[in-house]
Amino acid sequence: MFPAYPHEVLAVVLTVREGRLQVLLWQRAQAPYAGRWALPGGGVREDQRLKEALAEHLAAKVHVDDLAWREQVATHSKVDRDPRARVLATGYLGLVPSDVDPTLPDDTAWHLVDALPPLAFDHGDFVSAAVDRLRAKLSYTNIAFALAPHDFTIATLRGVVTAALGYDVTATNLTRVMTRRQMIEPTGRTRSHSSAGGRPATEYRFCDRTLTVTDPFAVLRPPRGGHDEQQR
Amino acid sequence: MFPAYPHEVLAVVLTVREGRLQVLLWQRAQAPYAGRWALPGGGVREDQRLKEALAEHLAAKVHVDDLAWREQVATHSKVDRDPRARVLATGYLGLVPSDVDPTLPDDTAWHLVDALPPLAFDHGDFVSAAVDRLRAKLSYTNIAFALAPHDFTIATLRGVVTAALGYDVTATNLTRVMTRRQMIEPTGRTRSHSSAGGRPATEYRFCDRTLTVTDPFAVLRPPRGGHDEQQR
DNA sequence: CAGGTTTTCGCCCATTGGTCGAAAACTACT
C-alpha cells in the first residue's frame, strides 16, 4: 500500500517544582546525541495505540498514574529529524501535580523550562509547543487542576499558575475569576501556615477535575432569545 | 529499530457555500467502504513531510492554492481503523474562501457538515475534530479571513461566520468586535446591492491575513506595571 | 494585648460584549 515508517511517541511532562515550570528529561548515553537530554518516549508496537505506547514508555520514567492530564499536541515529520532513519513522532503534553514527587531513574531529571540545555533531535520543538499549549489552556480552561494539588490554598494556586505562565497573577483576581467561573470551591477546611502568623487560608479544590472550557469569547455567542433555533 | 506503519494524511477542507458550512468529500469506488464518502488524502512518500504529502493529494481534488489556511489537527492510531492494514493517519484542517469555487472531479463534492452521510473509516472523527477547531478559533482569532472573500461587506462576513458557527451573530456586534480587535478595516470603497434599495455597505478587508489571536482571557494577564519582569 | 503577617473582602473603575432603536443612504414608484 503506502510506504511505512517507524513511529514514536514523545512525552512532554510538565510540572511546577520549586516555584518554576519544569520538564522531565533523560540523558542519552548512546549516539546519536550522546550526552544530550531528550524527551521520554519510544516506538509504537503493532497492538498499541499511540496513547498506550506513551503510557508504556513513560512507565520507565515515572508512575504513569502520576499524570493528571495528557493530550496530544502535534506530529512532526521532518525527513531527517532522526539521523539514523526516518521516524515520525507524535508529541503529547503530560501534567504532574506540584505535590506529586515521583522517584526518577538515575538518567532522568526535571529541567527548568526557561533554561533548557540543547536537546536531542527536534525535541526542543515539542517542548515549546507543549508549553504554549499549556499556557493557552491555563487561561480559558480549568486545566490548572492537573498542576495544583488536590486541595490547596489560593497562595499555592497562585504559585503554580504564576510559575506555569511565567508572570505574576494577583491573588485577588485569581480567586475572583476562578470562583466566578465556578472552577474552584472551598472545601470548608482552612489551613494555617507552619511558621509565622497570618490569617489561616481557606482551602479550595477544583469543582470538576475534567477539562472544561470557559468562553468569554463574546463575538460569537448565540443571541439571547435563541432557543437553539435553526440558522438561515 | 521500531516497527513501521504506513502513514496517511487526510484533509478536512471546509468552506461556506450557500450559507452553510460544507466539507469536501469524494465517493469511494472500491472496497473497503465502496460507495461511501471519504476525506481526500493518501500516503506519505519517503521524501515528503506530512504537509507536502497533503498538498500533493489535495491537488487531485482542488487547486492547492485555493486553501487560505491549513493546520494540523490530530493523529489517530486505532489499530483497526483501516480493515486492510494498520495505518496511522494525521488529519488537517483546510479552509477555502467562500468566493472561491474550485472545479471538482466527478467523484468529489461538497457536503453539508451538519447533515453528513456515514463516512468511510474513522473519517467522521476527523471532520468533527476539524469543525470544532474551526469554531473555537473563529471566536478568538482572525481565522475568518480564510473563509471570507478578500474584500467583503459586513453582511457577507456575517453570513460566513453565521454559517460556520451554526448560529446567528448580529451585524452590530460583529462589526464592533472585529474592528475593536483591529481585525478588519474599511477599504474605503462601498458596495451597492444589485436589486432592491438600501444604504450601500462599506467594504472591509482583514488587516492581517496571518493567524493572530486575541486574548480577552483576563485571569492571567501580567499586571499593568509589569515591565516583563522576572517571576518568582 | 500590641505588633507583625497573611488572607479576604468590598469598592471603584475600565474594557468588552449585547440589545435596541433611530438616523443615514440608497432605490423605486407615483
Added chain:
DNA sequence: AGTAGTTTTCGACCAATGGGCGAAAACCTG
C-alpha cells in the same frame, strides 16, 4: 420632487468580567 421601502450604520444604554487598591479579618508571637 416626494414618499415609501430597504439595508446599513451609528449611538445610547446595560450587563458582565477583570484589574487595582486599601481596609478589615484572623491568626501567631512576644
